[in-house]
Amino acid sequence: MLGLVLKRMLLVIPNLIGVVIITFLLTRALPGDPAAYFAGPAATKEAIEQVRAKLGLDKPLIVQFGQYVSDLGHLNLGNSLTTGQPVLTELKNRLPASAELTLFGLILSMAIAVPLGILAAVRQGSWIDHTCRIVATSGVSLPVFFTGLLLVYAFYFLLGWAPAPLGRLDVFFSPPPQITGFYLIDSLLNRDLATFRASLSQLLLPGFTLCIFSLAPIARMTRASMLAVLASDFVRTARASGLKNRTVIITYAFRNAMLPVVTTLGMVFSFLLGANVLVEKVFAWPGIGSYAVEALIASDFAPVQGFVLTMAIMYVALNLAIDMLYGIIDPRVRLEG
Amino acid sequence: MNESASVIRQAAAVAEKPQQNSMLRHARYVVSENPVTGFAFALFTLIALCALIGPYIVPHDPLASDTAATLRPPSFAHWFGTDALGRDIFSRVVVATRLDFLIALTSVVLVFAMGGLAGIAAGYFGGWTDRIVSRVADTIMAFPLFVLAMGIVAALGNTVTNIVIATAIINFPLYARVARAEANVRREAGFVLAARLSGNTEFRILLLHILPNIMPIMMVQISLTMGYAILNAAGLSFIGLGVRPPTPEWGIMVAEGAGNIISGEWWIALFPGAALMLAVFCFNLLGDGLRDLVDPQRRT
Numbered sequence: 001m002l003g004l005v006l007k008r009m010l011l012v013i014p015n016l017i018g019v020v021i022i023t024f025l026l027t028r029a030l031p032g033d034p035a036a037y038f039a040g041p042a043a044t045k046e047a048i049e050q051v052r053a054k055l056g057l058d059k060p061l062i063v064q065f066g067q068y069v070s071d072l073g074h075l076n077l078g079n080s081l082t083t084g085q086p087v088l089t090e091l092k093n094r095l096p097a098s099a100e101l102t103l104f105g106l107i108l109s110m111a112i113a114v115p116l117g118i119l120a121a122v123r124q125g126s127w128i129d130h131t132c133r134i135v136a137t138s139g140v141s142l143p144v145f146f147t148g149l150l151l152v153y154a155f156y157f158l159l160g161w162a163p164a165p166l167g168r169l170d171v172f173f174s175p176p177p178q179i180t181g182f183y184l185i186d187s188l189l190n191r192d193l194a195t196f197r198a199s200l201s202q203l204l205l206p207g208f209t210l211c212i213f214s215l216a217p218i219a220r221m222t223r224a225s226m227l228a229v230l231a232s233d234f235v236r237t238a239r240a241s242g243l244k245n246r247t248v249i250i251t252y253a254f255r256n257a258m259l260p261v262v263t264t265l266g267m268v269f270s271f272l273l274g275a276n277v278l279v280e281k282v283f284a285w286p287g288i289g290s291y292a293v294e295a296l297i298a299s300d301f302a303p304v305q306g307f308v309l310t311m312a313i314m315y316v317a318l319n320l321a322i323d324m325l326y327g328i329i330d331p332r333v334r335l336e337g
Numbered sequence: 338m339n340e341s342a343s344v345i346r347q348a349a350a351v352a353e354k355p356q357q358n359s360m361l362r363h364a365r366y367v368v369s370e371n372p373v374t375g376f377a378f379a380l381f382t383l384i385a386l387c388a389l390i391g392p393y394i395v396p397h398d399p400l401a402s403d404t405a406a407t408l409r410p411p412s413f414a415h416w417f418g419t420d421a422l423g424r425d426i427f428s429r430v431v432v433a434t435r436l437d438f439l440i441a442l443t444s445v446v447l448v449f450a451m452g453g454l455a456g457i458a459a460g461y462f463g464g465w466t467d468r469i470v471s472r473v474a475d476t477i478m479a480f481p482l483f484v485l486a487m488g489i490v491a492a493l494g495n496t497v498t499n500i501v502i503a504t505a506i507i508n509f510p511l512y513a514r515v516a517r518a519e520a521n522v523r524r525e526a527g528f529v530l531a532a533r534l535s536g537n538t539e540f541r542i543l544l545l546h547i548l549p550n551i552m553p554i555m556m557v558q559i560s561l562t563m564g565y566a567i568l569n570a571a572g573l574s575f576i577g578l579g580v581r582p583p584t585p586e587w588g589i590m591v592a593e594g595a596g597n598i599i600s601g602e603w604w605i606a607l608f609p610g611a612a613l614m615l616a617v618f619c620f621n622l623l624g625d626g627l628r629d630l631v632d633p634q635r636r637t
Contacts, residue, residue, distance in 0.1 A: 018476030022485075026492040141618035143568055145575050146591055146610035153598050164599065274483025278572055282595060293576045296491050308488035312480045 008323050012316055019312040023305055024068050028061070077309070078302035080295065087306040091288050095310075096181025097168055098287030102276050104184075104203055105210025106268070113215045114261070117222025121230060121257075122249060132219055139216035144275040148209040148282035155205060162205050163198075165283040173198045206283040213275050214268050218261065225260040229253045259330055266319045273311055374626030380619040387434035397425035399432040399585045408602055418604035420593060422583075426605065429585040430612050436586050437616065440497065441566040444504035445559050452509040453548075453555055456516025461524050461543055470517065474510035482507040486569060490578045500579035504569050508562050515558050519551040553631040561624035564617040571613050587613040 043051070052058050056067050071077075077087040120132035148165075155162040168183055169175055173195050176186035183199035229235060230253055238248045277289035284290070288307055295303035392399075397415075403423035411418040417426035459470035477485065489503035523529060524547075532546045533539075571588030573579050580586040582593070587609040594606030 014472070015475065015479040018472070019479050022476060022480070023488070026488050137621060138618065141564065141614055141621055143571055143575075143588075143591070143610065143613050143617070145572065145588075145595075146606070146614060149591065149595055149598050149606050149610065153601075153603050157599065157601050157603075270478075270481045271483075273481035274572075277483065277487070278575060281576055292487065296487065297577050299495075301491065304488060304491045308480070308484055311484045315481050316479055 004327055005324060008320060008327075012320050015316050016313070019309065019316065020069065020072065021065075023309045023312070024065055026308070027068075027301065027305055028064070072309075077306035080303045081300045082295070082298050087303050090291060090303070091306055091310055094286060094288045094291050097285060098276055098280065098289060100182040100184065101203065101206055101279070101285060101287060102210065102272055104207040105279075106214065106272060108207055109211040109214045109218060112211065113218035114222050116215075117219045117261075118226055118249070118254065118257075120219070120223045121226030124227065129223075132223060136216040136220045139212055139214075139219075142212065143278075144209060144213045145278040145282050147212050148206065148279055151205050151209055152282070163201050165205065167284050167286055168199060168202055169195070170198050170202070206279050206285060209279050209282070210272060210275060214272055217264055217268050217271075221261050221264045222257065225257040226253060229257045232256075259326065262322060262326055262329060266322050269315060269318050269322075273315060373622055374629075377619050377622035377626060380615065381623055384434060384438065384616055384619060387431050388438040389435075391431040391434050395425075395428035395431050397428040399424065399429040400583055401425075408597070408605075410602075411604055417608040418602075420590075420605045421597065424583075426590075426608050429590060430587070430608050433585040433587050433590065433609065434612070434616075436497075436580070436584065437567055437570065437588075437613070440501055440504070440570045441563050444501045444508070444566050444570070445563055447501065448505040448508040448512050448562075449555065449559060451505065452512025453516045455509075456513035457520040457543060457547055457551065459513065460517035460520030460522075461547060462539075463521075463524075467517070470513055474513045477507065478510045480507075483569065483572060486573060487576070487578070490573060495578055497579050500570050500573050503573070504566050507569070508566065511562060512555070512558060515554065516551060519554055520547050523547055523550060557624055557628045557631055560620055560627050564620035564624070567613065567617055567620070587616075 056064055059067075075088055077091070079086055080090065083090070116128070116132050116135070120129040123129060152162070152165050156164060163170055176183060176190045176192055176195050179186050179189055184196060184203065187193075187195040187199060230249075235248060235253055238252045239245075243252075276287070277293060279285065280287045280289040281293055288310065292304050292307035295301075295307075401424065403419070405423065406415070406419050407421055407423040409415055409419045409423075415425050415427065417430060420426055420429075455470045455473075459467040480488075486500075486503040486507050489506060490499050493499040493502065520543075528550075529542060529546055532542050537546070570579070571586075571591075574586050574588035575592045577589075577592070580589050582589060590609035591606045591613070594602070594604075594609070597603075597605050
């Protein structure tokens with residue numbers, strides 16, 4: 001198992017190198033002269049040259065790349081122009097908000113999509129199957145920011161069940177002392193049920209928005225792989241041996257059907273991390289996505305670059321984790337590895 | 338040589354005729370079996386019409402503001418209501434069709450040219466070409482795609498052209514992979530060997546023999562990614578990239594209406610959002626229908 005883990009980690013390295021090269025190229029592709037841009041609009045010619053020397057932009061590209069990599073090695077992502085803060089600190093402060101939202105959305109969506117997919121496969125052609133297909137097709141067609149706004153209109157304006165879409169916590173509450181950075185977990189650890197309820201009510205709408213968005217691929221994949229497994233020989237054997245229907249479906253079919261579903265999670269994460277940016281904008285969620293959007297509007301490039309890099313590294317790490325999970329669920333992968 | 342070629346051509350023509358017939362019959366079967374595909378086609382016609390003649394038939398100027406009639410709910414004079422500047426939302430939604438459609442179409446054509454050609458070259462030649470193309474595709478796939486698109490637009494500059502380029506780049510791996518797999522299966526096919534034997538250059542074989550053969554599958558891919566391209570472009574303009582106000586565009590119109598949702602003016606964001614949704618829905622259904630037609634085995 002350890003060998004397998006090491007092997008998978010080695011496979012990640014070329015991906016990481018590619019990510020670093022692309023983020024580097026993205027800075028150098030800045031329109032116009034980056035030195036003039038960083039020096040500001042009122043800078044004189046000498047000031048621009050000074051900035052150019054300071055940023056190392058007068059050196060050959062390969063030296064600049066070396067500088068960039070060594071900065072990354074020292075965890076230096078540069079400073080934001082608008083706030084003056086180091087990008088890394090801001091990303092670190094805001095990451096838990098994004099992570100809590102994304103994971104909550106994913107868990108919600110798994111909890112709905114997997115049973116839906118299983119039922120659709122077991123009762124193929126029934127109304128549940130049709131519901132599954134409709135949900136899957138409309139889920140991928142709905143722009144995620146539009147779903148979010150519809151939910152806000154229905155549950156905040158019309159029904160008044162949800163709080164105003166303004167961040168992680170109502171202004172009357174103070175955030176729980178930071179342990180994990182996830183408000184739900186921290187408030188529980190602190191035995192503060194009122195804060196827990198308040199942060200949950202803020203989290204529900206954006207969470208459901210992400211859930212609706214990621215429902216489709218998971219439900220579709222669960223249904224397809226359940227159908228394939230239900231038609232296989234071992235399920236027939238299990239049925240012929242007189243096992244109860246429930247045992248056949250849950251113990252035999254479901255376990256085997258989960259493997260391809262876990263593989264699609266990689267793709268689902270790619271969509272979720274992107275959709276997260278839009279959802280954060282709709283719900284004024286103080287995560288790294290809205291940080292990047294604010295910086296983008298202000299043409300403040302360092303935070304955007306740090307954000308793209310952080311997201312890519314997280315995504316590579318998530319894919320690695322999914323690969324490992326696959327090895328744990330399916331012993332055959334371990335044998336081959 | 339000449340004679341045998343004409344014999345072969347005749348034989349091919351004979352063989353093609355019933356096949357074409359059966360293709361038509363199959364198309365009719367797919368449409369009648371699945372009325373949804375017919376619906377999607379009707380919707381597509383509507384979208385194409387709006388894109389073509391929309392700007393000439395709308396009742397109001399999409400840019401003209403009317404301070405006397407701001408934030409009006411849908412009525413007979415303004416079918417979809419008016420926005421905060423008193424502009425007619427119906428006219429803006431219809432006029433926006435062309436821009437959204439063009440952004441998606443150009444980016445898909447661009448990625449078809451880049452990804453499709455790179456992919457068939459990789460699948461056909463193998464070796465270094467394959468390694469380079471696959472490595473580029475893998476590196477792009479290592480990013481969450483929307484995030485990469487944001488980074489590209491930020492780096493290249495905040496314009497509509499760069500939104501098209503960013504959307505094309507993030508779709509590159511999809512096209513390259515499909516084209517590579519399809520070309521790879523065909524590199525030793527009988528017709529390719531025959532073409533090589535009759536002295537065609539490799540490049541000519543690639544463009545005139547392999548490419549036409551994988552066209553149907555690429556068309557399905559195009560239709561499926563059109564919806565995604567529209568969503569992506571609208572998402573980028575929703576966060577304030579590319580299209581600038583007051584240009585009518587669905588994503589930016591939803592963004593303009595977002596603030597009004599909390600105070601109950603739902604129509605400003607709803608109609609452009611619904612148009613966006615219908616367009617994406619239409620292309621997804623159309624893609625599924627086309628796939629059933631071209632490649633019935635992949636039906637799910």
